[in-house]
Amino acid sequence: MAxxxxxxxxxxxxxxxxxxxxxxxAHFSGSRAGAVAELERRARSYSPEHPxxxxxxxxxxxxxxxxxxxxxxxxxxxxxxxxAELLEDSAAPADPDPVEVPSRPAAPLEEPEEPEEPEEQVAxxxxxxxxxxxxxxxxxxx
Numbered sequence: 703m704a705x706x707x708x709x710x711x712x713x714x715x716x717x718x719x720x721x722x723x724x725x726x727x728a729h730f731s732g733s734r735a736g737a738v739a740e741l742e743r744r745a746r747s748y749s750p751e752h753p754x755x756x757x758x759x760x761x762x763x764x765x766x767x768x769x770x771x772x773x774x775x776x777x778x779x780x781x782x783x784x785x786a787e788l789l790e791d792s793a794a795p796a797d798p799d800p801v802e803v804p805s806r807p808a809a810p811l812e813e814p815e816e817p818e819e820p821e822e823q824v825a826x827x828x829x830x831x832x833x834x835x836x837x838x839x840x841x842x843x844x
Contacts, residue, residue, distance in 0.1 A: 705788040706730040706737035712750055712781040720777075729788065737785045738766050745770060745783045753779055 711724040727744065730737040745761060745768040753774025762769040768783040825833040 703731050704734070706732075706734065707786045707788050708737065708741050708744065709784045709786055710744075710748070710781060711784070713779040714751070716777070730785075734766065734785065734787075741783050741785050742768060745781075748781060748783075750779060750781055753777065 706729065707726045708728045708730060709724055710727050711722050713720060714723045715721055728740070730740050742763075748770060750770075750772065753772060755775055756772045757775065758773040760771045762771070764782075766785050770781040770783070772779050772781075827833060
């Protein structure tokens with residue numbers, strides 16, 4: 703099943719500092735038509751930061767995307783909504799299934815760890831903060 707990115711490119715800033723920034727607002731698993739329908743729902747309800755006092759709002763369909771043009775008192779601001787198929791993601795969660803299982807177990811590279819000593823009980827407030835910090839009363843601190 704294809705994964706679609708719902709991408710919003712919007713005008714940010716004002717005057718000479720006005721520029722366009724892109725954000726993936728959501729991922730959609732399913733058909734392209736379903737992704738376009740979800741994108742249209744988001745485009746119709748989208749409220750950008752600029753202009754602060756909108757005078758006119760126009761939403762256009764452009765292929766499988768949308769273009770929102772909002773006229774302000776002095777300038778117009780545009781927001782483009784695009785559906786794009788996700789082909790690669792460097793920060794995607796790791797695949798939980800192993801790719802290959804070895805036929806015989808590998809020799810351990812490390813010695814087994816020694817069991818850790820139980821942590822001494824520390825009095826804590828209701829939010830989990832210790833009543834007496836560990837550093838309080840230490841002689842090796844300046």
